[in-house]
Amino acid sequence: MKKVVKFGGSSLASAEQFKKVGDIIHADDSRKYVVPSAPGKRFSEDTKVTDLLYKCYDEAVAGQKEYEKVLEEIKMRYKEIIAGLGLKLSLDKEFEVINEKFLNRAGSDYAASRGEYLNGIVMANYLGYEFIDAAKVIFFDEDGNFDAEKTDRVLSRKLEGVERAVIPGFYGVCPNGAIKTFSRGGSDVTGSIVAKAAKVDLYENWTDVSGFLTADPRIVNNPESIKIITYKELRELSYMGATVLHEDAIFPVRQEGIPINIKNTNAPEDEGTLIVGDTCRKPSHTITGIAGKKGFTAVNIEKDMMNSEIGFGRKVLQVFEDCGISFEHIPSGIDTMTVFVHQTEFEEKEQKVLSGINRLAKPDAIDLEADLALIAVVGRGMKSNHGTAAKIFEALAKSDINIKMIDQGSSELNIIIGVRNEDFEKAIRAIYEIFVFEE
Ligand code: ASP
Numbered sequence: 354m355k356k357v358v359k360f361g362g363s364s365l366a367s368a369e370q371f372k373k374v375g376d377i378i379h380a381d382d383s384r385k386y387v388v389p390s391a392p393g394k395r396f397s398e399d400t401k402v403t404d405l406l407y408k409c410y411d412e413a414v415a416g417q418k419e420y421e422k423v424l425e426e427i428k429m430r431y432k433e434i435i436a437g438l439g440l441k442l443s444l445d446k447e448f449e450v451i452n453e454k455f456l457n458r459a460g461s462d463y464a465a466s467r468g469e470y471l472n473g474i475v476m477a478n479y480l481g482y483e484f485i486d487a488a489k490v491i492f493f494d495e496d497g498n499f500d501a502e503k504t505d506r507v508l509s510r511k512l513e514g515v516e517r518a519v520i521p522g523f524y525g526v527c528p529n530g531a532i533k534t535f536s537r538g539g540s541d542v543t544g545s546i547v548a549k550a551a552k553v554d555l556y557e558n559w560t561d562v563s564g565f566l567t568a569d570p571r572i573v574n575n576p577e578s579i580k581i582i583t584y585k586e587l588r589e590l591s592y593m594g595a596t597v598l599h600e601d602a603i604f605p606v607r608q609e610g611i612p613i614n615i616k617n618t619n620a621p622e623d624e625g626t627l628i629v630g631d632t633c634r635k636p637s638h639t640i641t642g643i644a645g646k647k648g649f650t651a652v653n654i655e656k657d658m659m660n661s662e663i664g665f666g667r668k669v670l671q672v673f674e675d676c677g678i679s680f681e682h683i684p685s686g687i688d689t690m691t692v693f694v695h696q697t698e699f700e701e702k703e704q705k706v707l708s709g710i711n712r713l714a715k716p717d718a719i720d721l722e723a724d725l726a727l728i729a730v731v732g733r734g735m736k737s738n739h740g741t742a743a744k745i746f747e748a749l750a751k752s753d754i755n756i757k758m759i760d761q762g763s764s765e766l767n768i769i770i771g772v773r774n775e776d777f778e779k780a781i782r783a784i785y786e787i788f789v790f791e792e
Pocket of ligand 1: 361362390401468522536537538539541
C-alpha cells in the first residue's frame with residue numbers, strides 16, 4: 354500500500370501544526386510522498402504566507418521600502434516553525450536568492466511559489482525525507498498550460514527510485530525556466546499529479562475540516578458530513594460552490610481510479626470523505642449534497658413558432674459566444690427559451706447581447722430577470738428513487754418559495770433549481786430538511 358499525503362496551509366501554519374502532521378505521517382508507513390502547501394493562517398486575522406509573498410513582491414517591484422519589512426515577516430514565520438521543531442536548519446541562503454530574484458523581477462508566480470518551496474525544505478528536513486523541487490518534475494508548456502504528459506513521464510521515473518519524498522505543491526516550471534503556479538489552492542492539484550505518477554493506492558488530502566458536508570454550514574445548522582461521494586457528484590457540487598478541494602485536482606487521479614480521502618489534521622481519527630470513481634455503497638440519503646450560487650440573470654427570449662424554426666437556438670447561442678459569455682442552463686418552452694448567465698459577466702455586455710439577439714434571431718420579445726440563484730441537488734441515489742423532484746417542489750411550496758426554473762440532467766445525478774436570490778438560503782434549508790433530516 355502506497356499513499357500520497359497533501360497538507361493544506363492551516364495544517365502547516367505553525368510548529369505545533371507541523372508536529373501533528375509529523376505524527377500523522379509516522380502513524381502509517383504507507384504515507385510515502387508528502388505534498389505541503391505554504392504556511393497558512395494561525396488564527397482568523399492572520400495572513401497566509403502566500404499572500405505575504407504576493408504583497409512583498411509587488412512592493413519590491415514598486416520600489417517601496419515596506420518590501421524589506423514584509424520579507425522579514427515571512428522569514429520570521431519560517432524561523433518560528435524551524436525553532437519550534439528544534440531543527441538545525443537555516444534558510445538564510447535561500448532568502449538571499451529570493452531577495453535577489455525579487456529585485457530582478459522574477460515574476461509574481463515565482464514569488465508566490467516560494468511559500469511551498471521553503472515549506473517543502475523544512476518538511477523534508479523534519480521528516481528526514483528527500484526533497485524534490487517541483488520545478489524539476491512539474492512542467493508547463495509554452496502557452497502556460499500544464500504539460501501532463503511530460504510531467505507524468507519525468508515524475509514517475511524520478512519517483513521509481515525514491516522511497517519517500519517531499520514535493521512542494523502549487524508550482525512547476527515553464528520551458529524557458531520561469532516558475533509558474535497553478536491557480537490559488539493549487540497544491541491540491543500537485544497532490545493529485547504526484548498520486549498519479551507514483552501509482553499510489555490512495556491520495557489523502559489533509560485539511561482543517563472532516564470532509565465535505567451535505568450543505569453549507571453557514572446556511573444549514575450543523576449539516577451531516579458526506580462519507581462517500583463519486584467524482585461526478587463532487588464535480589457537480591464543487592462547480593456549484595462547495596469548496597474543499599481545487600476543481601482541477603480531480604482529473605489526474607480520476608483517470609487512474611485512485612480514490613481521494615479528505616481528512617482533518619486536527620481530528621485525524623475522523624473518517625472524512627472518500628471520493629471514488631464509483632461505489633455500490635448505498636448513500637445515506639437520496640441526495641448526497643446540496644450546493645448553489647447566487648448572482649444569475651435569466652435572459653428570456655420569446656418568438657411565435659420558435660419550435661419550428663430550425664437554427665433559432667444556434668443563432669441565440671452564437672451571440673453569447675461572440676460576446677465571450679458562458680451560459681449555465683437553457684430551459685426552453687414551445688415559443689420561449691431562457692438562457693441563464695452569470696450576472697456580473699453579463700452586465701458589462703448586456704446591450705451588446707440584446708442587440709445581437711435582435712439582429713440575428715429576430716425574436717418577438719426579450720426580457721431580463723436579474724438576482725436569481727441556482728441550487729444543485731446532487732445524488733447518485735436519485736436514479737433509483739422516484740419522487741425526488743416532487744419532494745423538492747413540496748418542500749419549496751411549503752416554504753412559500755417560487756421556483757423560477759427546474760432542470761434535470763438525463764444522468765439523473767442532479768436537479769438544478771432556480772429561485773430568487775432572497776429565497777436562496779431558505780430554499781436550501783427546506784431541501785436539506787426534507788431529504789436529510791426527515792429521511
Ligand atoms: N499556497 C497556495 C495558496 O494559498 C496554494 C495552496 O495552498 O494550495 O493558494
